Every structure is written in structure tokens, then in C-alpha cells.
Amino acid sequence: MKVLSTNIGKPTSFLRNGREEKTGIFKYPIDEALFLGKTDVAKDTVIDRKHHAGEHKACYFFSSNHYPYWKKLYPDLEWDWGMFGENLTIEGLHESQIRIGDIYKIGSALVQVSQPREPCYKLGVRFGTQEILRQFIDYCHPGTYVRILVEGLVKKGDALELMEQSKNTLTIKQFYELQYAKKKDWSMVKLAISNTALPKYKRDRMQKYLK
Numbered sequence: 001m002k003v004l005s006t007n008i009g010k011p012t013s014f015l016r017n018g019r020e021e022k023t024g025i026f027k028y029p030i031d032e033a034l035f036l037g038k039t040d041v042a043k044d045t046v047i048d049r050k051h052h053a054g055e056h057k058a059c060y061f062f063s064s065n066h067y068p069y070w071k072k073l074y075p076d077l078e079w080d081w082g083m084f085g086e087n088l089t090i091e092g093l094h095e096s097q098i099r100i101g102d103i104y105k106i107g108s109a110l111v112q113v114s115q116p117r118e119p120c121y122k123l124g125v126r127f128g129t130q131e132i133l134r135q136f137i138d139y140c141h142p143g144t145y146v147r148i149l150v151e152g153l154v155k156k157g158d159a160l161e162l163m164e165q166s167k168n169t170l171t172i173k174q175f176y177e178l179q180y181a182k183k184k185d186w187s188m189v190k191l192a193i194s195n196t197a198l199p200k201y202k203r204d205r206m207q208k209y210l211k
Contacts, residue, residue: 001160003106004064005029005089007082008044014125022047023122027082033155034059034087036109036148041087055147056114056199062086062143063093073135074127083126084117086143088154095141095173101166101197109152110163114197116142116176137180144172147197168195184209 009027013020024045035042040053062084071079081089088106095116102113119137124130136142170191175198178188192198192206 001090001092003088003154003156003158003160004091005081006032006034006154006156007087007089008034008041009082009085011045011047016121016125023125024052025085025122025126027085027087029081029089031156033107033153035151035153036107036111037151038148044087051120057145058148059088059111059146060086060117060143061088061090061093061146062117063095063141064089064091065093066139066141069139074132077127084143085123085126090160093143095144095176096171098144098172099166099168100170100172100175100195101168102162103149103164103166104146105161105163107152107154107158108150109148109154110150111146112149112197113166113172114145114147115199115202116144116172116179118142118179140173140176142172142176166195166197168197170195178206186210 007027007029009024011022011024012026013022024047036059039055039058040046041059046053098113100113104111119133121130124132168191174188175192178184178192189206189209193203
């Protein structure tokens with residue numbers, strides 16, 4: 001895996017239900033390294049800090065491998081890296097192989113895979129239709145958020161080096177499917193509950209299904 005693009009966004013206004021809102025999802029490539037901080041990416045825009053950024057969502061990775069699929073669905077959009085609001089577009093990122101809790105060195109930063117991305121209406125704003133939310137969930141390749149263990153700079157071309165693989169085998173794809181499944185796989189639920197790299201509120205939510 002390697003970084004194909006570093007992306008940041010500026011505040012962008014839009015109308016929703018007659019009210020003006022702002023979003024930072026309109027990210028575009030820059031020719032600079034990104035500084036991955038403990039709670040966010042330096043110089044990036046985060047409007048809603050209740051649902052974005054923070055310890056467990058400090059930086060968002062999305063795979064370049066999925067772009068061809070989406071370009072076929074939305075051929076009339078002006079495509080560039082960062083379309084999904086990702087800070088880092090990663091070549092070779094496979095959600096079915098990456099485990100929650102895996103630790104990677106990338107540039108001078110050390111990061112830990114924390115949770116998949118769940119789409120919100122602002123992704124629909126970027127794509128011009130809220131239909132993409134259902135499509136994004138069904139496609140089941142959401143990319144991943146990471147926790148920053150060691151702050152550092154990441155630039156285009158940097159490789160991701162696996163430093164420590166999680167002993168808990170739950171992958172990003174498995175947990176993403178589990179969240180949206182009407183009938184839960186109990187073995188996956190138990191894996192999720194025991195995976196301390198997941199945010200506590202996610203594990204608590206899974207705990208309820210056992211009861």
C-alpha cells in the first residue's frame with residue numbers, strides 16, 4: 001500500500017432544508033505533506049467535531065482501487081482524488097484484509113486502524129444525491145479511520161508498513177457489514193466487543209445485541 005494523494009478541504013456552504021450549512025467534505029489534492037495530529041489533520045477543515053475528527057477519527061483513508069467503480073456510477077462528476085472526503089487516498093487498501101487494531105508506519109507517523117467510515121448526508125452533498133448513501137453501504141468498501149499513535153508527516157508516495165497486526169481478527173469489512181446487518185453474526189459481535197481498538201461506544205452498542 002502507498003499514498004497516491006494527500007487531500008484537504010476548505011469550508012464549503014450548501015443549503016439543506018432551507019438552511020445554510022457548511023462542510024469540509026470537499027477535499028482536493030495538494031502538493032504538500034500532511035501533518036497527522038492526535039485529533040485531526042493540520043490545515044484541514046472539520047466543521048462537525050461531534051461526528052468527525054477526534055481520537056478515533058483523526059485521519060480518513062480511502063482506497064484508490066474503488067474509484068473506477070464509482071466513476072462508472074457517476075460519470076458526469078468532476079473526478080479527482082479526495083472525492084469521498086478522504087485525507088489520504090491509498091493504493092492497495094483492502095478492507096477485507098485490514099484488521100481493526102493493525103498498526104502501520106506511514107511517513108514519520110504511526111497509526112492504528114480504528115473503525116470504518118459510515119456515510120452521512122454530506123457525502124450526498126458532495127455527489128449531488130442522497131442515493132449514494134445506500135449505494136455506499138451496499139458496496140461495502142468504506143475505507144478506514146485511524147488513530148494517531150505518533151504524530152508525523154505523510155506525503156505522496158509514502159508506503160504503509162505493517163508494524164503490528166492485531167491478534168483480534170476482525171477486519172474493517174467484517175465490522176462494517178456487522179453494523180448494517182439485520183441479523184447479527186454472534187461470533188462477529190463477540191470479536192467486536194473484545195476488540196479494544198474499536199471506540200468504546202461501538203463496543204457498548206454491540207454488547208446490547210448479546211443481551
